[in-house]
Amino acid sequence: xxxxxxxxxxxxxxxxxxxxxxxxxxxxxxxxxxxxxxxxxxxxxxxxxxxxxxxxxxxxxxxxxxxxxxxxxxxxxxxxxxxxxxxxxxxxxxxxxxxxxxxxxxxxxxxxxxxxxxxxxxxxxxxxxxxxxxxxxxxxxxxxxxxxxxxxxxxxxxxxxxxxxxxxxxxxxxxxxxxxxxxxxxxxxxxxxxxxxxxxxxxxxxxxxxxxxxxxxxxxxxxxxxxxxxxxxxxxxxxxxxxxxxxxxxxxxxxxxxxxxxxxxxxxxxxxxxxxxxxxxxxxxxxxxxxxxxxxxxxxxxxxxxxxxxxxxxxxxxxxxxxxxxxxxxxxxxxxxxxxxxxxxxxxxxxxxxxxxxxxxxxxxxxxxxxxxxxxx
Numbered sequence: 001x002x003x004x005x006x007x008x009x010x011x012x013x014x015x016x017x018x019x020x021x022x023x024x025x026x027x028x029x030x031x032x033x034x035x036x037x038x039x040x041x042x043x044x045x046x047x048x049x050x051x052x053x054x055x056x057x058x059x060x061x062x063x064x065x066x067x068x069x070x071x072x073x074x075x076x077x078x079x080x081x082x083x084x085x086x087x088x089x090x091x092x093x094x095x096x097x098x099x100x101x102x103x104x105x106x107x108x109x110x111x112x113x114x115x116x117x118x119x120x121x122x123x124x125x126x127x128x129x130x131x132x133x134x135x136x137x138x139x140x141x142x143x144x145x146x147x148x149x150x151x152x153x154x155x156x157x158x159x160x161x162x163x164x165x166x167x168x169x170x171x172x173x174x175x176x177x178x179x180x181x182x183x184x185x186x187x188x189x190x191x192x193x194x195x196x197x198x199x200x201x202x203x204x205x206x207x208x209x210x211x212x213x214x215x216x217x218x219x220x221x222x223x224x225x226x227x228x229x230x231x232x233x234x235x236x237x238x239x240x241x242x243x244x245x246x247x248x249x250x251x252x253x254x255x256x257x258x259x260x261x262x263x264x265x266x267x268x269x270x271x272x273x274x275x276x277x278x279x280x281x282x283x284x285x286x287x288x289x290x291x292x293x294x295x296x297x298x299x300x301x302x303x304x305x306x307x308x309x310x311x312x313x314x315x316x317x318x319x320x321x322x323x324x325x326x327x328x329x330x331x332x333x334x335x336x337x338x339x340x341x342x343x344x345x346x347x348x349x350x351x352x353x354x355x356x357x358x359x360x361x362x363x364x365x366x367x368x369x370x371x372x373x374x375x376x377x
Contacts, residue, residue: 036316040088169352277290
């Protein structure tokens with residue numbers, strides 16, 4: 001593929017600057033999020049889970065040199081997909097389950113003149129066995145953990161990435177708006193879940209996942225079950241729909257039947273804290289301070305907030321990445337970050353994606369109103 005795709009989707013200038021600041025001659029992307037980001041293609045569906053297994057016998061990698069052209073190290077199964085979808089033209093193909101991709105990587109490092117260079121690896125995604133294999137294959141190489149460095153590269157999104165997030169967000173809200181009116185008391189959680197996932201796939205997403213539950217199913221994140229919705233129940237959703245590896249990620253509430261005044265008041269209380277939290281997500285804000293604000297706002301409104309986070313970054317391949325908006329974090333927000341904000345209590349769950357502009361947060365997932373919960377009369 002043409003270099004323009006790399007230049008649009010990958011923040012090349014930021015990547016090169018951060019490599020230079022850390023004195024790195026190259027990085028090797030092994031995790032799903034960084035492989036997707038640098039290679040330009042998303043491993044499909046459940047196979048993507050293999051990307052994050054450090055000892056996978058068919059892992060895939062990208063060698064990104066500071067000077068020169070990148071190279072994919074892929075197994076034979078992935079080679080066709082890479083040739084079709086990736087902008088990276090050079091491939092080294094190994095035989096999965098038979099030979100180690102790190103053996104081929106070691107050979108490639110010698111071929112590229114990097115065997116005695118300073119090279120970044122995602123330490124969390126390289127097994128102790130493979131780390132030792134690389135150290136033996138290139139004993140003069142300075143092996144550096146680049147996990148946090150690559151997080152910083154991906155923090156700031158390109159305009160094309162924001163467009164892709166918007167497409168995914170619109171797709172997911174379209175699914176909610178299509179599925180919700182057809183649900184009724186007597187339906188099960190599993191039925192609602194299956195319709196949402198099917199709707200995402202029918203609209204062209206690469207893959208989708210998520211959970212929903214009824215207010216009568218009180219175990220957090222227990223997943224959908226055979227629980228039957230009753231009149232007066234609240235349904236919460238928390239789904240992710242991927243387009244070319246980029247997620248649309250929103251949470252919405254539905255009420256079966258006319259809401260009680262208590263339900264209306266509770267929803268509006270959660271909504272107001274959620275929106276006030278979003279307004280504090282501006283360049284220069286400290287992440288831990290945003291978390292503390294949400295906790296204090298919920299407490300002052302009579303709620304007990306027990307969640308470990310109030311939001312998180314989103315990026316290529318996976319929906320939850322640094323910065324995580326959690327207690328005590330000293331990460332400072334920057335213009336160009338894309339966050340999913342979700343300060344919530346129990347089954348009252350609103351979540352949207354925003355991009356941080358110089359003058360404040362801009363809502364990406366704006367197709368479905370969250371002024372009030374969706375009501376199925």
